[in-house]
Amino acid sequence: MKNKSTLLAKTALLSLLFVATPSCKKETVKETQTTKTEAVAENPLASWNDGKNKQAIIDYVKDVTTEGSANFIPVADRIATFDNDGTLWSEQPAYFQLLFVMDRIKAMAPEHPDWKNKQPYKAVLDNNMPELMKEGKKGLFELLMTTHAGMPTDVFEKTVKDWMATAKHPTKNKPYNQLVFQPMLELINYLKANQFKVFIVSGGGIEFMRAWAEDTYGIPKDQIIGSTFKEQFENTKGNPTITRLPELEFNDDKEGKPVAINKFIGRKPVIAVGNSDGDLQMLQYAASNPLKNLEVYIHHTDSVREWAYDRKSHIGGFDKGWDEAAQKGWLIIDMKKDWKVIYPGDK
Amino acid sequence: MKNKSTLLAKTALLSLLFVATPSCKKETVKETQTTKTEAVAENPLASWNDGKNKQAIIDYVKDVTTEGSANFIPVADRIATFDNDGTLWSEQPAYFQLLFVMDRIKAMAPEHPDWKNKQPYKAVLDNNMPELMKEGKKGLFELLMTTHAGMPTDVFEKTVKDWMATAKHPTKNKPYNQLVFQPMLELINYLKANQFKVFIVSGGGIEFMRAWAEDTYGIPKDQIIGSTFKEQFENTKGNPTITRLPELEFNDDKEGKPVAINKFIGRKPVIAVGNSDGDLQMLQYAASNPLKNLEVYIHHTDSVREWAYDRKSHIGGFDKGWDEAAQKGWLIIDMKKDWKVIYPGDK
Numbered sequence: 001m002k003n004k005s006t007l008l009a010k011t012a013l014l015s016l017l018f019v020a021t022p023s024c025k026k027e028t029v030k031e032t033q034t035t036k037t038e039a040v041a042e043n044p045l046a047s048w049n050d051g052k053n054k055q056a057i058i059d060y061v062k063d064v065t066t067e068g069s070a071n072f073i074p075v076a077d078r079i080a081t082f083d084n085d086g087t088l089w090s091e092q093p094a095y096f097q098l099l100f101v102m103d104r105i106k107a108m109a110p111e112h113p114d115w116k117n118k119q120p121y122k123a124v125l126d127n128n129m130p131e132l133m134k135e136g137k138k139g140l141f142e143l144l145m146t147t148h149a150g151m152p153t154d155v156f157e158k159t160v161k162d163w164m165a166t167a168k169h170p171t172k173n174k175p176y177n178q179l180v181f182q183p184m185l186e187l188i189n190y191l192k193a194n195q196f197k198v199f200i201v202s203g204g205g206i207e208f209m210r211a212w213a214e215d216t217y218g219i220p221k222d223q224i225i226g227s228t229f230k231e232q233f234e235n236t237k238g239n240p241t242i243t244r245l246p247e248l249e250f251n252d253d254k255e256g257k258p259v260a261i262n263k264f265i266g267r268k269p270v271i272a273v274g275n276s277d278g279d280l281q282m283l284q285y286a287a288s289n290p291l292k293n294l295e296v297y298i299h300h301t302d303s304v305r306e307w308a309y310d311r312k313s314h315i316g317g318f319d320k321g322w323d324e325a326a327q328k329g330w331l332i333i334d335m336k337k338d339w340k341v342i343y344p345g346d347k
Numbered sequence: 348m349k350n351k352s353t354l355l356a357k358t359a360l361l362s363l364l365f366v367a368t369p370s371c372k373k374e375t376v377k378e379t380q381t382t383k384t385e386a387v388a389e390n391p392l393a394s395w396n397d398g399k400n401k402q403a404i405i406d407y408v409k410d411v412t413t414e415g416s417a418n419f420i421p422v423a424d425r426i427a428t429f430d431n432d433g434t435l436w437s438e439q440p441a442y443f444q445l446l447f448v449m450d451r452i453k454a455m456a457p458e459h460p461d462w463k464n465k466q467p468y469k470a471v472l473d474n475n476m477p478e479l480m481k482e483g484k485k486g487l488f489e490l491l492m493t494t495h496a497g498m499p500t501d502v503f504e505k506t507v508k509d510w511m512a513t514a515k516h517p518t519k520n521k522p523y524n525q526l527v528f529q530p531m532l533e534l535i536n537y538l539k540a541n542q543f544k545v546f547i548v549s550g551g552g553i554e555f556m557r558a559w560a561e562d563t564y565g566i567p568k569d570q571i572i573g574s575t576f577k578e579q580f581e582n583t584k585g586n587p588t589i590t591r592l593p594e595l596e597f598n599d600d601k602e603g604k605p606v607a608i609n610k611f612i613g614r615k616p617v618i619a620v621g622n623s624d625g626d627l628q629m630l631q632y633a634a635s636n637p638l639k640n641l642e643v644y645i646h647h648t649d650s651v652r653e654w655a656y657d658r659k660s661h662i663g664g665f666d667k668g669w670d671e672a673a674q675k676g677w678l679i680i681d682m683k684k685d686w687k688v689i690y691p692g693d694k
Binding site: 076153197199206207210214220221222223224228231232233234235239240242255256258259262263264265266267281284285287288 | 423500544546553554557561567568569570571575578579580581582586587589602603605606609610611612613614628631632634635
């Protein structure tokens with residue numbers, strides 16, 4: 001059960017929810033959030049500072065989409081794959097899906113009075129971190145299953161949508177879907193305008209993602225790939241239902257990402273974008289494409305506007321990937337230097 | 348291992364390769380095969396005879412794509428899912444993928460001299476059906492694994508492409524990708540022209556399908572879904588490779604079809620088309636869509652131009668599905684009456 005243990009390791013990061021002390025300043029809520037659509041149309045990467053990274057992206061896209069270019073790529077092969085956590089939106093102080101887990105436990109608690117005296121639930125309800133840590137991976141796994149499995153898929157989708165519409169980030173105090181990166185929204189739109197088919201390939205849950213990411217990024221659900229639970233179809237009452245079972249089916253991280261890309265897309269990408277060592281295999285896979293390709297790492301360098309972390313971070317660790325990117329000349333985007341703004345609506 | 352046993356049951360159909368006596372007349376090879384592209388543009392369902400079935404399809408598409416209609420369906424929700432074997436191409440005297448298995452064993456035999464004296468290979472090489480039957484499901488499963496696993500995905504893809512370019516159907520004497528149904532090519536194009544996103548949801552292998560179906564049907568690889576083998580990513584020699592492992596991962600048949608649709612597409616279809624009881628759950632799933640939906644069964648009624656079979660057939664059995672279609676008023680296409688031609692190039 002290698003996959004399960006890998007994901008369990010990930011859920012251990014829940015601990016950060018309780019202990020992290022974000023280095024960012026607390027921001028006030030912005031009244032209006034715009035995605036600067038008009039600016040995007042005129043200047044496709046308007047939120048990117050001029051420099052070699054922005055230029056390298058534009059040069060690549062122009063080269064491979066210009067008919068007659070030696071590096072021209074037919075439309076069918078213009079596949080771009082993006083990681084989500086830390087690449088398209090923030091992931092601190094813990095993966096947002098894990099913050100969803102905690103919120104759900106608290107929301108579900110009134111219907112489960114026994115949780116007040118039952119671990120690992122009691123620890124969550126009490127915000128008692130030392131106790132939750134004692135429950136270990138087994139406890140965290142139980143929280144994940146309790147909040148993600150045992151219900152029909154449409155019920156789960158509505159739960160995520162409702163959470164996304166109401167929940168706010170603990171320190172940024174914004175809805176989570178406003179903590180996406182404006183420069184990346186522009187990059188996605190720029191690639192779509194150049195007839196790239198853009199996919200998300202996330203370690204996050206595929207149905208957690210699809211509940212909000214389609215609207216947020218303008219990427220259709222069938223182009224959003226993630227980790228999966230085993231599911232079951234039943235039609236016993238003349239009411240066809242797909243139920244989420246409490247069993248992880250596939251962990252879409254590390255070696256899982258190229259495997260998922262092959263399964264869901266069936267083509268090697270020509271563009272791959274990530275931010276952590278968990279994306280390294282996806283970038284290696286794209287780099288092995290005989291067509292001209294582009295590998296991009298997002299480096300979290302902005303402790304003021306976002307968060308700064310890399311080699312030693314327990315979330316989004318960027319260590320082996322950094323070395324390989326430097327060695328191979330992949331783009332490393334410096335969020336502090338390369339991006340004019342981080343989030344939509346920022347000035 | 349319910350999935351494995353289900354697929355094993357399917358492989359047992361290999362036996363039909365040896366025993367079937369097709370009721371069709373042997374046809375001569377047509378020198379030119381056209382897909383009647385021009386005719387399609389002028390008359391979207393040109394190879395369909397006028398009648399209530401053709402009209403019902405046209406009425407449905409017009410109704411749900413006309414702005415202002417009470418049944419209007421937004422583009423994002425225009426999802427159509429098609430079975431492949433028996434729905435988009437023929438499946439007699441055995442699933443074509445199983446004929447590929449037999450051809451591959453024979454092609455691989457020179458490199459495996461021991462197969463001459465080793466079952467189940469000897470039985471295949473000797474065309475010795477009684478002996479192969481003795482080997483049972485275990486033997487057939489071994490043949491499937493030998494021909495489909497243990498190689499990198501790109502090697503497997505090339506093998507299928509080469510086979511498709513050279514192999515011919517044992518009685519029709521045509522390449523297999525010319526045994527697709529001209530009226531269905533027109534239906535796919537008609538739906539695409541009306542902004543439906545068309546997916547194949549096949550019990551056949553996903554990579555077997557993608558090697559030829561993209562070109563044949565004009566459907567991108569990422570919209571072709573099928574049964575999967577477990578796969579593994581490795582990058583030990585600096586050469587990223589995805590290898591097909593000898594383990595079935597998912598059987599995309601019966602209850603598996605709605606599960607795969609939810610996983611790969613993330614939306615309930617509004618159109619579902621199949622030909623057998625293996626497609627029933629997919630049609631039930633589409634029929635439960637609150638949006639106006641269309642369920643279509645292809646009934647193999649033409650013993651002269653194609654094959655005639657239904658309730659008692661060991662391939663493409665159409666029994667429970669027929670009853671439910673009749674009860675619920677789903678369309679049942681009578682290939683003999685509803686289709687002017689069967690294959691591209693037919694007159």
